Amino acid sequence: MTEERQKAIWAIYVWCRRTDELVDGPNADYMNNSVLDRWEQRLEDIFNNKPYDMLDAALTDTICKFPLDIKPFKDMIDGMRMDTRKSRYANFQELYMYCYCVAGTVGLMSVPIMGIAPESCVSAQTVYNAALHLGIGNQLTNILRDVGEDALRGRVYLPQDELAQFGIRDEDVFARKVTDQWREFMKEQIRRARFYFNLAEEGASHLNKASRWPVWSSLILYMKILDAIEENDYDNLTKRAYVGRAKKLVTLPVSYARALSLPSLAIQ
Ligand SMILES: CC(C)=CCC/C(C)=C/CC/C(C)=C/CC/C(C)=C/COP(=O)(O)OP(=O)(O)O
Numbered sequence: 001m002t003e004e005r006q007k008a009i010w011a012i013y014v015w016c017r018r019t020d021e022l023v024d025g026p027n028a029d030y031m032n033n034s035v036l037d038r039w040e041q042r043l044e045d046i047f048n049n050k051p052y053d054m055l056d057a058a059l060t061d062t063i064c065k066f067p068l069d070i071k072p073f074k075d076m077i078d079g080m081r082m083d084t085r086k087s088r089y090a091n092f093q094e095l096y097m098y099c100y101c102v103a104g105t106v107g108l109m110s111v112p113i114m115g116i117a118p119e120s121c122v123s124a125q126t127v128y129n130a131a132l133h134l135g136i137g138n139q140l141t142n143i144l145r146d147v148g149e150d151a152l153r154g155r156v157y158l159p160q161d162e163l164a165q166f167g168i169r170d171e172d173v174f175a176r177k178v179t180d181q182w183r184e185f186m187k188e189q190i191r192r193a194r195f196y197f198n199l200a201e202e203g204a205s206h207l208n209k210a211s212r213w214p215v216w217s218s219l220i221l222y223m224k225i226l227d228a229i230e231e232n233d234y235d236n237l238t239k240r241a242y243v244g245r246a247k248k249l250v251t252l253p254v255s256y257a258r259a260l261s262l263p264s265l266a267i268q
Pocket of ligand 1: 104127135206
């Protein structure tokens, strides 16, 4: 990406990381609703050209240069509120809402920075949807990769009704035993994550040419985490799926080639 875009993405990353740290970081014990209310007020100050510290100022600078909307930022804070309130998700609809807030929003924040290709023939809405779906696919993959780790914290980011359909209870997840039911359940969850990556692929080629390579790289790398879960025979309860350095390096030229393909050809 151009240097200006890199800096803007960095400013967004920093804001998202700091938002996440409120809930997951070293001071998470002091987390309550008023902390998030204050953080939201600070966000409004950032958008009103009154940053509180230097890192906030990086985002104010980004807002001056790119047409960012405050809504996805606010929705991410709502996702943090949800995370502090809930540790279970009754069905996929509830989980989708959480994934939208904590990750789909990142896709929406990124498009105004990355830009839409001037030669693209699809609507901006189509590109924003694809970006949102990449965030959903990433978050679902993250959840599947981290099931074991989250279970140790007493959290289950999986649809409760679908677990029940496969005869799996929370206690089975906490016991971290990989059974045939678990494997079948996981196959379905992986299939769903891939569905969202496929939706994202359709939009990635409509981004500004200079921004496509990093997007394709992260898309392909995240999909490889799903492959790694399969290679671990669906044991994501005691093993962490990861993509090794060699595979990561191979991804770079592959994603570069995808990034070069023309939008009109890539839509099929
Ligand atoms: C496809 C199109 C049109 C545009 C691309 C739009 C983009 C950049 C979408 C990506 C959205 C994104 C990066 C979402 C966040 C995904 C995610 C799960 C982040 C968590 O990352 P980790 O750092 O692994 O989190 P933990 O520290 O919680 O493990």
